[in-house]
Amino acid sequence: EAGVTQSPTHLIKTRGQQVTLRCSPISGHTSVYWYQQALGLGLQFLLWYDEGEERNRGNFPPRFSGRQFPNYSSELNVNALELEDSALYLCASGPGGDYGYTFGSGTRLTVV
Amino acid sequence: AQSVTQPDIHITVSEGASLELRCNYSYGATPYLFWYVQSPGQGLQLLLKYFSGDTLVQGIKGFEAEFKRSQSSFNLRKPSVHWSDAAEYFCAVVNNAGNMLTFGGGTRLMVKP
Numbered sequence A: 001e002a003g004v005t006q007s008p009t010h011l012i013k014t015r016g017q018q019v020t021l022r023c024s025p026i027s028g029h030t031s032v033y034w035y036q037q038a039l040g041l042g043l044q045f046l047l048w049y050d051e052g053e054e055r056n057r058g059n060f061p062p063r064f065s066g067r068q069f070p071n072y073s074s075e076l077n078v079n080a081l082e083l084e085d086s087a088l089y090l091c092a093s094g095p096g097g098d099y100g101y102t103f104g105s106g107t108r109l110t111v112v
Numbered sequence B: 001a002q003s004v005t006q007p008d009i010h011i012t013v014s015e016g017a018s019l020e021l022r023c024n025y026s027y028g029a030t031p032y033l034f035w036y037v038q039s040p041g042q043g044l045q046l047l048l049k050y051f052s053g054d055t056l057v058q059g060i061k062g063f064e065a066e067f068k069r070s071q072s073s074f075n076l077r078k079p080s081v082h083w084s085d086a087a088e089y090f091c092a093v094v095n096n097a098g099n100m101l102t103f104g105g106g107t108r109l110m111v112k113p
Helices: none
Strands: A005-007 A010-013 A019-024 A031-038 A042-050 A053-057 A064-068 A074-078 A087-094 A107-111 B003-005 B010-014 B019-021 B024-026 B032-038 B044-050 B056-058 B064-068 B073-078 B087-094 B101-103 B107-112
Touching: A005 A087, A019 A087, A019 A107, A031 A074, A042 A064, A042 A074, A042 B101, A053 A064, A074 A087, B003 B087, B003 B101, B010 B019, B019 B107, B024 B073, B032 B064, B032 B073, B044 B056, B044 B064, B044 B073, B073 B087
Parallel strands: A010 A107, B010 B107
Antiparallel strands: A005 A019, A019 A074, A031 A042, A031 A087, A042 A053, A064 A074, A087 A107, B003 B024, B019 B073, B032 B044, B032 B087, B056 B064, B064 B073, B087 B101, B087 B107
């Protein structure tokens, strides 16, 4: 069974640019979660998508957005990049609850 | 709202020694609790989980954790640490609806030869 796949693995962007990160969940999982792991700030919940709808978002500005496609894959978009957006962005999928969540290997974003 | 505290930011143990990583949670109901491990530059791997039943749960890689409701704790243990266990460990709790994980700040484990 393929795990959660994220692309790209690394990218470098300039401040003010826009970026799109992609996530493919495990087959059969309808929920996708996005987390930001910035240096020194731990794992912060960003967004939760389920059945194509945004169900919940963390305490992030509106320039962080995303969507979920009919095949349950998901994109995370970040507009007007700032230096502090540099982080590892992790995607997880799952039925949630007591089954837990399976994480991908992440996308390392560096903003210069 | 739920919260998780991992009191130890860094821990160093000698290879072959025992290990205990602490986790305290705050949650109004019976929690679903998880431990994840993250190797440098990698994603998170689930070590073990607790949601009901036996309070001592076994996980992968020889890890176990004990749920103690009276102490609001879910500490992770391993009887003999291997150098490959050096990583960052995260404790997490999921909310009522089972749809949002809240993580502790993590504990970085270093293993001395």
